[in-house]
Amino acid sequence: MRTIIECVPNVSEGRDRNSIDAMAAAVREAPGARLLDVSSDSAHHRSVLTFVGDAAAVRAGVLALFRAALPRIDLRTHRGEHPRMGAVDVVPFIPVRGVTVEECVALSKEIGAAIASEFGVPVFLYEDSASAEHRRNLADVRKGQFEGFAEKMKDARWAPDFGPAAPHPSAGVVAVGARPFLIAYNINLGTRDLAIADRIAKAIRHISGGFRYVKAMGVELADRGLVQVSINMTNFRKTPLHRVFDCVRAEAERHGVPVVGSEIVGLSPADALYAAAEHYLRLEGFSAEQVLETKLLGE
Amino acid sequence: MRTIIECVPNVSEGRDRNSIDAMAAAVREAPGARLLDVSSDSAHHRSVLTFVGDAAAVRAGVLALFRAALPRIDLRTHRGEHPRMGAVDVVPFIPVRGVTVEECVALSKEIGAAIASEFGVPVFLYEDSASAEHRRNLADVRKGQFEGFAEKMKDARWAPDFGPAAPHPSAGVVAVGARPFLIAYNINLGTRDLAIADRIAKAIRHISGGFRYVKAMGVELADRGLVQVSINMTNFRKTPLHRVFDCVRAEAERHGVPVVGSEIVGLSPADALYAAAEHYLRLEGFSAEQVLETKLLGE
Numbered sequence A, B: 001m002r003t004i005i006e007c008v009p010n011v012s013e014g015r016d017r018n019s020i021d022a023m024a025a026a027v028r029e030a031p032g033a034r035l036l037d038v039s040s041d042s043a044h045h046r047s048v049l050t051f052v053g054d055a056a057a058v059r060a061g062v063l064a065l066f067r068a069a070l071p072r073i074d075l076r077t078h079r080g081e082h083p084r085m086g087a088v089d090v091v092p093f094i095p096v097r098g099v100t101v102e103e104c105v106a107l108s109k110e111i112g113a114a115i116a117s118e119f120g121v122p123v124f125l126y127e128d129s130a131s132a133e134h135r136r137n138l139a140d141v142r143k144g145q146f147e148g149f150a151e152k153m154k155d156a157r158w159a160p161d162f163g164p165a166a167p168h169p170s171a172g173v174v175a176v177g178a179r180p181f182l183i184a185y186n187i188n189l190g191t192r193d194l195a196i197a198d199r200i201a202k203a204i205r206h207i208s209g210g211f212r213y214v215k216a217m218g219v220e221l222a223d224r225g226l227v228q229v230s231i232n233m234t235n236f237r238k239t240p241l242h243r244v245f246d247c248v249r250a251e252a253e254r255h256g257v258p259v260v261g262s263e264i265v266g267l268s269p270a271d272a273l274y275a276a277a278e279h280y281l282r283l284e285g286f287s288a289e290q291v292l293e294t295k296l297l298g299e
Helices: A017-028 A055-069 A101-119 A138-142 A145-152 A194-204 A241-254 A270-280 A292-298 B017-028 B055-069 B101-119 B138-142 B145-152 B194-204 B241-254 B270-280 B292-298
Strands: A004-007 A034-041 A046-053 A088-097 A123-125 A174-178 A183-189 A214-221 A226-233 A259-265 B004-007 B034-041 B046-053 B088-097 B123-127 B174-178 B183-189 B214-221 B226-233 B259-265
Touching: A004 A055, A004 B292, A017 A034, A017 A046, A017 A055, A034 B292, A046 A055, A055 A088, A055 A101, A088 A101, A088 A138, A088 A292, A088 B292, A101 A123, A101 A174, A138 A174, A183 A194, A183 A241, A194 A214, A194 A226, A194 A241, A226 A241, A241 A259, A241 A270, A241 B270, A270 B241, A270 B270, A270 B292, A292 B004, A292 B034, A292 B088, A292 B270, A292 B292, B004 B055, B017 B034, B017 B046, B017 B055, B046 B055, B055 B088, B055 B101, B088 B101, B088 B138, B088 B292, B101 B123, B101 B174, B123 B138, B138 B174, B183 B194, B183 B241, B194 B214, B194 B226, B194 B241, B226 B241, B241 B259, B241 B270
Parallel strands: A088 A174, A123 A174, B088 B174, B123 B174
Antiparallel strands: A004 A046, A004 A088, A034 A046, A183 A226, A183 A259, A214 A226, B004 B046, B004 B088, B034 B046, B183 B226, B183 B259, B214 B226
16 A cells, blocks of 8 residues: 555444444445544544545545445434534545645545535535635534534535535535644643643644644643643644654753653554654654565555 | 564575576465565675565465475585575574564474475574574574585584484575564764774674674765764664664764764664654653554554
8 A cells, every 4th residue: 555545534423333334334345445443422423434545445435435324314313412514524534655635635626526426415625625714624614513504505605615505405515625644642741730731832832833733732630640731733744743842841841840751642654753763863864665564565 | 464574585596587586476476475675696696585474474485485496596506605505595584563583483493394394404493593502693503504514414513403414415404593673773973083983883782891782883984074883783672773872972972973863774663763753752652553554554
């Protein structure tokens, strides 16, 4: 698999095991697609499927998912805690290896057009695929939810990128788009003083003057007697883990506080770790193709 | 592929393209084996095949290689610069992922017994598989070469571990064994003074008091106006790259010399790089299963 694209569709079904299994099976059986995880939340009445593949596999997986989801999910009777606008609510495409965000943007448009044409579901491009700045943020796109979309779409600013001018009766609309891989990364500080974690979070996050691709906040870890700078790395290629780690360490030092550790929550692409090794070992001419396992995946 | 074992057989044929291709094809076609590289040296009259797989695949690949090599290589007429004792000269098994050296030792014995029984070639276990300390080092095992083995094997200290008491008429004998992955790792110093690289090499290498799994020497990089500590990391799990890098940096500092970079030559297992990232980022609870590509390989 020379190209690895991660696709993480969210569907509005988190309770009926048969329906969830059928949707998972549809993705699993799509040629070339590899389903890595299915997480369902009953209160949210929502499931998140994680699968990977090359462009063709991801396309096949998404269309198979729609085919399985549409007869099984009717938003007219769907009630859950999580906001939603579609039976398949949102479909992000995330470059992992051998593919750029730009290529994922192109893929999202191609798949978006196919969804509209095969299923008659209006498609809104969001994130890096968005056709206008006000349509970039998912929360803005989803505002009004399923029940409000017939009205919302009358506004020309909310015409769909593909598909009919009104929501699908039972399946609503869907947001489709490309975005970088998000790494959840936390750095733990050897103090109980939450104000220090808050100050450091403020120092590193984009919104208050920090790194372009960092969201951060201070969190108490009461059971460990520590505080944490809890971080979302929204583009680890442009703002790498090691740069944020070193900055947090320097800021903590100024408060006389040690960094006791850090953690990656959930999955990370190998490149994020290779980049840290490359930086600290001052590696020259390093290529991921030198890593036996990465080479194996690419063959 | 949950288990990745690397196997790097050396064969005594480096000139005849048809024979080399036939041996490569035999390995490539073995069920589950993935051939990564074939390097031939005409002066040495020797080829090195690199392939990976799980235990069954590696076993199939080695036996297929013997089947292809034995009719094609006759050591009675073989002349090359590289010392050799067998048509298939040496077969090392190297754990990469999901398998221990101990398991590779067991596998080497199983495959060694199969080689002796199917092909009548005497097998000498070496490295971590050696049945006695004096048989651990490959150069000691190979001493006397093909021409000297009939005589050498009369000594009880050089009875084979498996197979007949005399060498195969045309294929000689073979060394089979497990060893850790060897990483070629160089660290470049911002000075032209070779004596400093030599002193640092001496400080870090096992033989003169340094790290248990480090071989090192000083080398001049005349074209770059630098010197290099050239290192063989013979067990990166027990003596990791980052520890050696930090030690070299500290020693260089004492001479007022900067470390300008380092390089990994050839392949490395992902774990060597993950370990460096884990160390410098002070990662807590990190698992290679969190790395998307590694998880994919393991599925």
